[in-house]
Each structure stands twice: as structure tokens, then as C-alpha cells.
């Protein structure tokens with residue numbers, strides 16, 4: 001057992017220092033605020049002693065709920081924060097100094113005083129921690145500080161300004177860790193206070209009706225304290241105590257009707273309520289001693305704080321409440337949450353990090369001892385002629401042999417750790433062999449994380465085709481997780497600029513990036529003789545990352561380097577591309593399966609675990625109708641679910657989105673089922689043979705399309721169907737002012753392969769939708785800003801950008817040939833722009849389309865026809881109809 005002062009460290013494999021301890025729960029009432037006083041609101045709650053708060057109002061509801069609640073500590077509205085700290089938080093904060101992890105939460109409805117309480121507690125704790133350090137010069141202390149917020153389910157570093165979403169990783173020894181979270185080694189107390197003020201300024205704050213300075217995120221401040229006895233500092237037998245304390249200021253639960261949220265606030269409120277619902281469910285399950293199926297992973301908050309919820313951290317929860325009658329419902333919810341929390345036990349324990357060298361030495365000694373004993377026993381056994389004694393000894397030898405093997409294994413492991421740089425291994429009093437560090441989640445873990453997000457993003461077709469592509473057991477990577485989170489942020493964006501609409505329908509505009517550079521570096525559009533502009537190639541790796549698929553470049557590199565694909569690579573292996581699917585019969589089965597699963601999952605996830613809450617509620621009521629607290633807890637959850645339900649209803653769009661997505665999914669499945677692909681169409685050669693190449697005539701200008709196809713002579717029913725759809729799409733592209741790069745990209749994808757039908761249909765539906773929106777068949781909420789004219793403007797900009805690019809991509813001679821071919825006077829002004837303005841304008845002329853595609857492909861660097869991965873379309877083609885409000889019912893527009 002290791003002692004804190006570090007005099008000696010005796011490792012005892014049998015010992016466990018963990019001890020069970022219930023979560024400490026306190027209630028803090030704040031005084032009525034000016035707004036409440038102004039409305040003549042009355043105070044419903046009173047603390048009658050240090051542990052009991054009573055409901056003192058004589059209204060009718062009194063009889064329906066308990067009138068008194070008891071907790072570890074309650075604080076009245078006149079109690080200063082110092083007292084709250086001393087009585088409810090101090091011992092938890094200071095336990096970090098003795099190597100125990102701890103967490104102090106503030107929980108409560110919006111505007112009830114969580115931030116007020118937590119900021120005071122954090123400051124007092126910092127002062128006390130430094131006071132302790134000053135008084136213990138015999139130990140060397142190192143303090144590290146990190147801070148994060150969870151805003152709209154995105155984890156952000158509060159010590160940096162870049163706002164990059166951080167990934168959560170699973171470490172077998174440390175649990176959930178936040179990748180790339182800044183960890184600052186603290187110099188002294190004033191440095192720490194400075195860091196706290198940075199966090200305060202960085203945190204997401206917004207004004208709601210109930211709180212002018214409402215925290216819109218969950219904030220977790222983490223202070224890590226490492227200490228070592230100076231006497232043994234750096235010595236072989238030294239050990240370090242390491243622990244962290246979390247100061248958690250949760251965002252407040254809110255009834256969106258009360259906060260009158262809309263837009264950004266509404267979105268934040270939904271995220272806040274949803275994550276608090278998960279926290280409530282976790283606490284409720286733990287309070288019942290159910291350790292299976294606890295939904296930690298349903299939210300980032302519970303995932304990060306898992307150690308504090310039934311884990312190994314000492315935990316205190318301070319529930320703040322407004323005593324006002326107008327907040328009665330929320331106050332009851334808070335009390336019910338608190339009642340549940342006080343039944344939850346954690347197993348706090350001291351974390352001792354044994355130095356690697358000390359560990360190796362310790363294990364070597366133990367090994368030598370056992371080997372010695374074994375030797376003695378063997379010689380004893382040889383001299384003993386009694387069979388039973390012999391058997392006994394043999395068993396003993398076998399046992400010791402096993403122990404030796406185990407010890408050797410541990411020694412090797414410790415040695416290898418001692419040799420390699422990186423984090424020290426965490427060794428608690430029991431040394432277990434753990435898996436090595438991994439930054440990949442397991443398949444099931446990853447799916448667990450991602451599944452709820454799928455429903456949020458409502459990316460029906462992309463999801464659906466991705467699932468199809470990667471099979472039923474699809475693996476979702478953390479990158480995708482991050483992608484979805486980012487997308488989710490745009491999900492309810494109020495921005496209505498045309499380019500954003502384009503982004504929403506078609507993913508990021510590939511022209512972005514070089515557009516700016518083009519503008520800056522090439523101001524003279526008329527002059528073909530200006531020096532070639534160094535254009536920046538489109539970053540397809542990036543595009544593909546956004547689309548969640550592997551880039552062709554990357555796969556090529558991997559192939560070239562002989563690198564075996566990682567788990568995520570396997571998922572997005574282009575060889576799984578639909579176009580290579582040999583069996584078209586597989587399509588309907590797989591899709592039907594995944595669609596129904598997803599629809600079910602969407603329904604389930606949309607409002608949390610409503611059905612399970614209902615079921616549990618029923619069971620609970622039947623089982624113990626007397627237990628008013630528990631039934632209230634269930635009631636609380638139902639209320640929260642109801643709140644969420646109402647919130648979602650308030651945002652009618654969500655319903656429409658679901659409907660829209662389901663219609664698309666079902667239609668697609670049906671279409672594919674109906675589309676019994678002709679035998680001959682499966683034979684690629686036939687299709688290929690049907691294509692003629694008149695590209696030679698266009699040798700100079702169209703060199704990049706040498707592998708392009710002439711699809712003007714359909715050879716089968718399938719081909720004519722394919723052609724029909726393609727022409728429809730091309731016309732709609734024109735009608736909807738769709739970016740040329742997008743058209744070209746899409747155009748190059750297709751070879752008339754039967755599997756193209758899925759993509760064609762998806763595209764067709766998207767375009768019909770946009771077309772309907774543009775022509776008033778569907779009335780969009782933001783129809784004033786989303787006009788055909790505004791899209792045309794964006795298209796013009798794109799043409800300008802492309803014209804600049806011609807300088808780089810074509811030689812002067814090639815440009816002249818092109819002007820001739822396109823009947824443009826080679827001496828005329830703005831001839832490059834003239835040419836670019838002609839591209840993709842004649843939807844009825846396939847030759848024109850082909851030439852246009854060829855030029856655009858060359859200008860933006862699409863190297864090879866058909867080489868662009870279809871997966872890209874999967875995600876980037878996701879429309880975001882959730883930003884619309886429809887007047888017409890969705891099915892009619894399909």
C-alpha cells in the first residue's frame with residue numbers, strides 16, 4: 001500500500017483501496033430575483049434545517065408531491081457561497097491532493113445560480129489547494145489545468161480560440177479522454193486564476209428570457225494534481241499521486257416555452273435538454289443499482305464524466321433552485337433528480353503511479369522469490385516417495401509455474417512501457433494487465449456513438465447508401481462523428497445566403513478556396529498574356545473527408561505504400577463502391593433492412609428513450625405505488641421527454657424532415673426493386689461497347705475526357721432509361737443554376753452502370769425538390785432570399801473563377817483553339833469569360849455537355865472520367881430540407 005508521504009511504496013496485489021461512497025447531494029436556493037419580485041412571485045421553498053427543504057406553499061399541488069425533501073445538506077437563499085463551499089464542496093475539491101479523483105457538479109434549471117455557485121466554489125478551491133501546497137513543502141506538486149465546454153454536443157477547448165471540435169477517445173486505462181485538449185502546467189495560483197478567467201470569457205453565453213447571461217454549454221474545468229515526496233523525487237522507488245478534480249457547471253435545463261427560445265437558442269436548448277435527459281437517465285438507472293445498459297454514450301457529457309457517475313471519483317452535486325412559485329415544476333424536477341442522485345454510489349480510490357523502474361524492480365524481486373521457491377519444491381518432490389504428497393507438490397508447482405509466467409508477462413510489459421516514451425502507466429493498487437493505448441473505438445462503441453447522431457442529421461440517402469455500401473455492420477469513424485457534429489451545427493443555421501444553400505444541397509462548393517486566390521491574383525480578365533497564375537488545386541482529400549469517404553488519392557497512396565487499410569479505410573474502401581457490386585439483387589434486401597432499422601432508430605432516438613421510460617414508469621408504478629419519490633422520478637423523465645416532444649413540435653420542420661427522408665428512402669427502395677436491371681446491362685462490356693469515342697476530334701481541348709463515353713446510342717432498354725434520367729438531370733441542373741463543378745463531377749461519375757441508378761435517382765429527387773422550391777410549388781420559409789436570381793449570381797461568379805483558371809490550365813495555343821471551336825473571336829475582350837459563360841448552357845445538346853464537362857474537368861483538375869468516387873455524392877449530396885418550412889405536404893411534391 002502506498003503512503004501519501006511516499007516514504008515507501010509496498011505494492012500489494014491483493015489490496016484494493018477503493019471504497020464505496022454515495023454521491024453527496026446538496027440543494028442551494030437562491031433569493032428571488034428582481035424579475036420574480038416584480039411579478040409578485042412568491043417563494044415556495046424553505047430550508048428548515050441543514051438537511052431539509054420544505055414546500056411551504058398552500059396551493060393545491062402540495063398534496064400531490066412530498067412536502068419535505070432531505071439531502072446531505074441544504075442551503076437557504078441567504079447562505080453565502082463560502083458556506084456552500086465549506087460544507088458541500090471543500091472536501092471533494094481537496095481530495096485531489098491525496099490522489100483521489102473528484103467531481104463537483106452544479107445542476108439546476110436555467111437561472112437558478114449554477115454559474116454563480118460554481119465560480120465561487122472553484123475560486124475557493126484553488127485558494128485552498130495552493131494553501132495546502134504551501135503548507136506541505138515536503139512534497140513536490142505539479143498542477144495541470146484543462147478546460148472544455150460541450151456546446152451543442154461538440155466538445156471545445158476553452159483554452160484555445162480556434163473552436164475546433166475535439167474528439168473523444170477510449171483509453172483502456174484512463175477511460176474516455178479528450179484528444180488534443182490543451183493541458184497547461186500551472187505556475188502558481190494567479191496563473192490558475194488567469195486561466196479561469198480565460199475560460200469564462202471563452203464560454204458560450206447567450207441571453208434568454210430567464211437569464212441575460214445564460215450559459216449555453218456544459219463547462220468542465222479540470223485540475224490535475226500530481227505530487228511526489230521530495231525525498232524520493234526521481235528515485236527508483238518513487239511513486240506519484242495523481243488525481244484530477246472536475247468543476248462542472250452544467251447548462252441549465254429549460255422549458256423552451258418559458259425561455260421563448262428560437263433559432264440558435266432553440267437549438268442550444270434542445271441539445272441541453274437532451275444531454276440532461278441522458279444524465280437523468282444515467283443517474284436514475286444507477287440509483288436503482290442497474291449497472292447494465294447505462295446510456296453513458298448517449299451524450300458527450302455522461303461519457304466524459306462517466307468516472308463520476310458510478311465510477312471511481314468522489315462526487316458532489318449541488319442542485320440550485322429558484323424558490324419562485326413560477327418555477328415550481330422545474331424545481332420539483334431538480335429535487336427529483338437530486339433524490340435519485342443521492343442513492344448513487346461511487347468507488348473512490350487513490351491513484352498511485354508507480355515509477356516504471358520501481359515496478360520492474362518489484363516484479364523482478366517477486367519473480368526471483370518464486371523461482372527460488374519452485375526450485376526448492378522441485379528438489380523436495382524428487383526426494384519424496386509418497387504419491388499423494390507428490391501430487392500435492394505437483395499441483396503447487398503448477399500453480400507457481402502459472403504465477404511465474406504471469407509475473408514474467410507483467411515484467412515484460414512494464415519493461416516495454418519503461419522503455420517507450422509517452423504517458424506513464426496508471427497503476428492503481430491492483431495491477432491489471434490492460435490493453436495498449438488505442439485511439440480507435442471498437443465497432444460497437446463507434447456505432448453506439450454515431451447512431452443517435454444519424455437521426456439528428458437526417459442524412460437519409462447518404463446514410464442509407466453508406467450503410468448499403470459498407471454492409472449492415474458498418475463502422476463509423478470518429479472523423480465521421482466529427483463531420484456529423486459539424487454538420488449538425490449547420491443543421492438549424494439561420495443563414496440564408498445562396499452559397500450556403502448550395503452548400504446545404506451539394507456540400508462544399510469545390511470552387512471555394514481557389515476562388516479567393518483567383519480573385520486576388522488575377523484582376524485582368526481580358527488579358528491572355530498575363531503571367532500564369534499559380535492556381536491552387538482543389539483539396540479533394542478535404543472534400544472527401546467532409547463527405548466521409550476515402551479519397552482516391554489516399555487509397556492510391558495506401559496501395560502504393562503497401563499499407564494495410566485501417567478499420568475506417570475498410571469501410572470506405574472504394575472497392576465496395578456500388579458500381580462494382582456484382583449482384584444487383586442484393587440492393588433491395590440490404591437497403592430495406594437498413595432503412596427499416598434506421599427509421600426505427602430515428603423514431604427511437606428522436607425523443608430519447610420514450611418507450612423505455614414509459615415502460616419503466618409502468619413497471620415502477622405497479623411495483624411500488626407507495627414510492628412517491630420514484631414515481632416522481634419517472635414522472636420527471638416523462639416531463640422532460642414531453643418537454644422535448646413539445647420542443648420538437650414547436651419546430652415543425654423536424655417532422656417534415658423525417659417525412660421527407662422516409663419518402664425518399666421508401667421511394668428509392670421501391671424504385672430499385674422495380675428496376676429489374678436487364679441481364680445484358682450487367683455486362684459492363686456491352687455497355688462499354690456501346691460507347692463510341694469521338695473524343696479524338698477534341699484532342700486538344702478535351703484530353704482529360706479521353707475515357708469519356710458517348711452515351712447517345714442506347715443499346716438497351718436500360719441504357720435508354722439511363723439516358724432519359726441523365727437528360728432530365730442535365731435540364732434541371734440548368735434550370736436550378738447548379739454549380740458547374742458539381743455538374744461536371746456528377747457527369748464524370750457515370751458510365752451507364754446499373755448501380756448508377758441509385759445516384760441518378762437521388763440526384764433527380766434533389767433537383768426536383770429544388771426546382772419545385774424555385775418555382776413556387778413548395779414555398780420555402782426563406783423564399784425571398786433563395787431566388788433563382790441569387791443562384792444565378794453564384795453561378796456567374798463560378799464562371800468567372802473558371803475563366804481565371806484557364807490561364808493556368810491551357811496554353812495560349814490551346815486557348816486559341818478552344819475559342820475557335822466555340823466561335824469566339826480570339827481578339828475579343830473577356831474571351832475566356834465568354835467561353836466560360838457558354839459552358840453547360842445547352843442542356844439539349846449532349847455534345848455540348850460533354851465538351852463543357854471536359855473543359856470544367858480540366859480547369860478544376862478532375863483527372864479521369866469515372867475515377868471520382870461515388871461515395872462523395874453520398875454525403876455531399878445531402879440536401880438539408882430541415883431548414884425549410886413547407887406549406888404543401890411532402891409526398892405530393894415527389
Ligand SMILES: Nc1ncnc2c1ncn2[C@@H]1O[C@H](COP(=O)(O)OP(=O)(O)OP(=O)(O)O)[C@@H](O)[C@H]1O
Pocket residue numbers: 029030031033077108109110111112113114115116117211213214215216250251252253320
Ligand atoms: N445565491 C445567489 N445569490 C444571489 N444572486 C444569485 C444567486 N444565485 C444566482 N444569482 C444570480 O442569478 C442570476 C442567474 O445566475 P446564474 O447565471 O448563475 O444561473 P445559471 O443557473 O448558471 O443559469 P444558466 O443555466 O442559464 O446559465 C445571476 O445574475 C446571479 O448573479
